[in-house]
Amino acid sequence: MRLLALPLLLATAAITGAAAPLPVHVAEPLAATQGQILIASLPAGSHELTLDGTPVHVEPDGRFMIGIDRDFAGSMALRWVTKDGRSAHRMLNVTARPWDIDRLPARLLTPADPDAPRNLEWEAKRAAEVAQVRAARAIPSDYPFWRAPFRWPATGRISTHFGSQRFYGDTPASYHGGMDIAAPSGTPVTAPIPGVVRLAAGPFSLEGNIVILDHGRGLSSAMLHLSRIDVAAGQIVRQGEVIGAIGSTGRSTGPHLHWGLTWNGVRVDPEALLPPQLPPAPEAGR
Ligand SMILES: [Zn+2]
Numbered sequence: 001m002r003l004l005a006l007p008l009l010l011a012t013a014a015i016t017g018a019a020a021p022l023p024v025h026v027a028e029p030l031a032a033t034q035g036q037i038l039i040a041s042l043p044a045g046s047h048e049l050t051l052d053g054t055p056v057h058v059e060p061d062g063r064f065m066i067g068i069d070r071d072f073a074g075s076m077a078l079r080w081v082t083k084d085g086r087s088a089h090r091m092l093n094v095t096a097r098p099w100d101i102d103r104l105p106a107r108l109l110t111p112a113d114p115d116a117p118r119n120l121e122w123e124a125k126r127a128a129e130v131a132q133v134r135a136a137r138a139i140p141s142d143y144p145f146w147r148a149p150f151r152w153p154a155t156g157r158i159s160t161h162f163g164s165q166r167f168y169g170d171t172p173a174s175y176h177g178g179m180d181i182a183a184p185s186g187t188p189v190t191a192p193i194p195g196v197v198r199l200a201a202g203p204f205s206l207e208g209n210i211v212i213l214d215h216g217r218g219l220s221s222a223m224l225h226l227s228r229i230d231v232a233a234g235q236i237v238r239q240g241e242v243i244g245a246i247g248s249t250g251r252s253t254g255p256h257l258h259w260g261l262t263w264n265g266v267r268v269d270p271e272a273l274l275p276p277q278l279p280p281a282p283e284a285g286r
Contacts, residue, residue, distance in 0.1 A: 025088035030078070034097045035070040035163055035269040037219070037261065039063065039146070045083025051092070052076045057142075057217050065146055065217060067263025068094055070163050070175060099163040099175070106169025122205070129204040133222070136199035136212040137262060143216030148193040148239055150273040153223065154246055154257050156183030162269035177267040178222070178260035185227050185255040187246040191237040192221060192259075192270070200229050207258075208249025213237065218264035225252045 032038045042049065042062040049058040051066055058064040058080065076092045159182040165175040195213030198220070202209035209226035227247025237243055248255045261270040 022084065022086040025082055025086045027088060027090040029075075029091040029093050031093050031095065032066075032068050033095050033272075034068055034072060035267075036068045036272055037263055037268040038066045038068060038092075040066075042080060043083065046080045046088070049078065049080040051078055059144075063147060065219065065263065066092070067219075067266035067268040069266050070099075070269075097163065099165060100161055102164070102166045104166060104168050106171065109168035109171055126205055129207070132199060132201060133204075133207070133210070133212065136214075137220050137222075137265070139198055139214060140218070141196065141214055141216050143194075143196065143214065145194040145215040146217055146219045149275075150192045150270070151190070151239060152181075152274055152277055153192045153221075153259055154181050154183050154187055154189050155277065156181040156187065156246075156257075158182075158271065159256055162267075162271060178224070178258045179270050180256045180258050181246075182254065182256040183246050185245070185247050187255075188242045189223055189226060189244050189246055189257055190240050190242055192239070192274075194239050195221065195237055197231045197233050197235045197237060197243070200231050200233050202226070202229070203249040206251045208247065208252060209244065210250075211243050213243070218262075220262055221270075222258075222260040222262070224258035224260065225249050225256060227255070 030038070030040060042058060042064065044060065044062045046058055046062050049056045049064055056064055056066060072094050073096060074094060076094070077089055078092055079087065079089045082088050158179060160176050160180040162177070162179050163175055166173040191213060193215055195215045197211060198214045199210060199212040204210055207224045209229050211223045211226065211229055211231060213221045215221065223243065225247050226244040226249065228245040229243070231237060231243045246255050246257050259270050261268050
């Protein structure tokens, strides 16, 4: 049996040894902006895609998704193997975006009081909430829901854009990691694309009543401050299905939906994915 295998090995070596290594294929650079979720395509059959060395899932038809951090500057390298076995690469050039920056005097920044008594009960509750949010976003899934074109989860004015940030003098506060849609309390909130409900809980200290939808391949939506939740964890929701209603629960100054979109932990801007919002339909009888 061992002897039989030898001629086969020699024959294989003769074939592969004779062929020169397939050339590297370099494609045009891709362009993206800070905070963007980039959904693009490679030629069908491309595989082993990496972004600066980190594996990125690519579908059999070549479709892939990448989230760009709000503060990333420069270029990243996409590398993959083509259907015919060549190694290929393409640069991803990220352009900066102008963010809404609100500059306030440094004196308005109230420093944390080191002598303030710790609220251990609150700290424990908060730690448990953060752990639940993190766990809900960390479940890997191969659902193809992310490929659907997005719809608005609620109709209303955008009251705060993704990436907005306050500065107290030179000290930046954390930037706004989602998009706020202001609308009356009770306005239905729908799934922008299909998803699996990974968390339906609350009210949390900051997020209020929260629903997290998993759209597959690391993309998830968090809907915050809801007055009401209409879904349960584990449920699959269709695009446009009501998941709850706009409210002002948690840390909120008025009824609005905070929609946070993340790709494998990278916060991205949902607004860029949305079609133009249709004007509200005229009310009957007017
Ligand atoms: Zn918000």
